[in-house]
Amino acid sequence: MNFSKQTKELIRQQTGEWDLAAKNYGGLRKVKVKTIDFGDYNIDIQFNPERIVSSAAKVDARSIQARPCFLCQKNLPSQQRWLSFDNEYLVLVNPFPIFPEHLTIPNVIHTDQRIIGSFGRMLDLAAKLDDFVIFYNGPKCGASAPDHLHFQAGNKGFLPIEFDFSNGKCCREVRRTGSVTISHWPDYQRGIITLNGNDKTALVDCFNQIYAKLQILQPNEAEPMLNILATFKNGEWIIHIFPRTLHRPAQYFETGDKQIVLSPAAVDMGGVLITPREEDFIKISKEDVIGIFEQVCLGQILCSL
Ligand SMILES: [Zn+2]
Numbered sequence: 001m002n003f004s005k006q007t008k009e010l011i012r013q014q015t016g017e018w019d020l021a022a023k024n025y026g027g028l029r030k031v032k033v034k035t036i037d038f039g040d041y042n043i044d045i046q047f048n049p050e051r052i053v054s055s056a057a058k059v060d061a062r063s064i065q066a067r068p069c070f071l072c073q074k075n076l077p078s079q080q081r082w083l084s085f086d087n088e089y090l091v092l093v094n095p096f097p098i099f100p101e102h103l104t105i106p107n108v109i110h111t112d113q114r115i116i117g118s119f120g121r122m123l124d125l126a127a128k129l130d131d132f133v134i135f136y137n138g139p140k141c142g143a144s145a146p147d148h149l150h151f152q153a154g155n156k157g158f159l160p161i162e163f164d165f166s167n168g169k170c171c172r173e174v175r176r177t178g179s180v181t182i183s184h185w186p187d188y189q190r191g192i193i194t195l196n197g198n199d200k201t202a203l204v205d206c207f208n209q210i211y212a213k214l215q216i217l218q219p220n221e222a223e224p225m226l227n228i229l230a231t232f233k234n235g236e237w238i239i240h241i242f243p244r245t246l247h248r249p250a251q252y253f254e255t256g257d258k259q260i261v262l263s264p265a266a267v268d269m270g271g272v273l274i275t276p277r278e279e280d281f282i283k284i285s286k287e288d289v290i291g292i293f294e295q296v297c298l299g300q301i302l303c304s305l
Contacts, residue, residue: 003083004131007091010083011101014093018079021095024050028097032278036286040169041188042160043289044272047281050096055263055276057144064147071106071148085125089151098267098274099154103132106150113139113146114223116211120204122151123239126232129153133162135266136228140221141244142265152266156231160271161240165194180206184300189293190269191303193241203237214243217302227266242269243298250295251288260284264296 001009015025032047058064068075073090076082082090087108094102105125107118115122115136126134132153139146156162164170171183171194179202183194193210197203214224225244230237251260260280262273273289275281 003085003128006083007103007129008101008131010081010091011093011103014079014081018077018093018095020077020079021093024095025097025100028100032281034281036289038189038286041164042271044160045281045284046098046272046274047276047278048098048274049276049278051098051274052261052276053096054142054144054265055261055274057263059140059144059146064145069110069145069148071104071145071150072110073108085128088121089125091129094152098272099158101132101155103129103153104150105134105153106145106148109149110147111149112222113137113143113149115226115228116208116223118149119207119228120200122228122230123200123203123232123237125151125153126230126237130232131156132231133159133270134230135270136226136230137265138223138226138244140247141225141227142247142263142268154267158272159229159267161229162231162270164188164271165238165240177206178202182206184303186300188300189290190242190297191300192269193243193303195239195241196236198236200237203239207239207241210241214298217243217298227269229266229270240270242266243303244296245298246296248296249292251292257283260288260292262292264292269297 015021034045036043082092089105092104094104134151134153136151137143170188171185173183175182179199180195180197185192195206218224227242229240248263261277
């Protein structure tokens, strides 16, 4: 059995034997979804009350220091089992799922969430877990454990951006550098830089160059704010980079009717916005979605630099 199939087997086992996972994966069948039509593409809104733990997570330094790290092996729930990825990462079932198959993949060492130096490993994970989309949330862009290096993964076929990339209606190839093709997404609300190619070293080099440019725009950040999605198919990686400007939109901090509790991360950037409160799910409009993306994304013009 290959690693991806072994992982699916782990999910099947854990949702059978671990009450919290069983409850929350069972509950996923009842989450409500609505689709907002943008013409050439759609955005899904998912009402998912269990995700309040992530959407409302306190990620300031004091709150983080005050809690035991939930991604350190010694603190994992007793029912949690894992597969080892090269003795470097643990492949875990995420007990608060968005995807029907949802993984958390922490490093075995408690070290800060940073992509530089680990992007190549993200590509290795995508190749090994080729039934999944691997994603990375920067320490200020949706990671609920900014102090512990980790990725997440969800089954393929769930995020609208996967179809939108393959049908080619919204993205445009802008250049090739060696074996790497770079595409942009005009009129897709989010600024995105997409890389694809079959040469891991060339992709890592290209990513490092983009990272360096983004770092100039945000010199005071520990790393340029971003989310990343990566998949592997037929020998090629597809990587979507979402440069960010803000962790949470203004609506998050409003009160009363104006408030929308939505804390965008890689899944939202991929086209599934998570609302843990039903009132937000009901009222969120196309204009709200456009406004939220405008606030939290760097935008296509700057992404094109
Ligand atoms: Zn930790």
